[in-house]
Amino acid sequence: MTRSETVKVVDTIITAYPRSFADICEDKAKKTIDLWAKLLGGYSFEEVLAATEQHIVESQFIPTIADIAMRIPKPSIYPDMTGYKPD
Numbered sequence: 001m002t003r004s005e006t007v008k009v010v011d012t013i014i015t016a017y018p019r020s021f022a023d024i025c026e027d028k029a030k031k032t033i034d035l036w037a038k039l040l041g042g043y044s045f046e047e048v049l050a051a052t053e054q055h056i057v058e059s060q061f062i063p064t065i066a067d068i069a070m071r072i073p074k075p076s077i078y079p080d081m082t083g084y085k086p087d
Contacts, residue, residue, distance in 0.1 A: 005045040006037040009052050013063065016056045039065050047072045 001009075010033050014021045024032075040048050051071035055063040 001037070001041050001043055001045045001048055003033065003037045005048075006033055006040070008045075009040075009048050010036060012049065012052055012056070017062045020062050036065060040068065043069075043072055 010029075048068060051068045052063060054071055055067055059067075
């Protein structure tokens with residue numbers, strides 16, 4: 001996820017929880033975006049946005065980075081055994 005995509009995610013959160021961000025200053029907003037971009041940058045924008053939207057419809061509280069990361073499915077460490085037939 002790029003920094004500009006992170007801005008879109010954070011903007012979605014601000015729109016959903018406007019009272020929580022009423023007094024945020026520009027410096028704090030920049031630091032928030034930088035941190036979210038750094039820690040969630042390994043995920044795709046689509047994954048992060050979907051997890052954010054899921055959190056918004058299920059929780060009345062502002063999501064943390066951990067809240068979002070926990071909602072993104074992790075790849076399995078096991079190989080796909082679909083169709084496997086032993087000899």
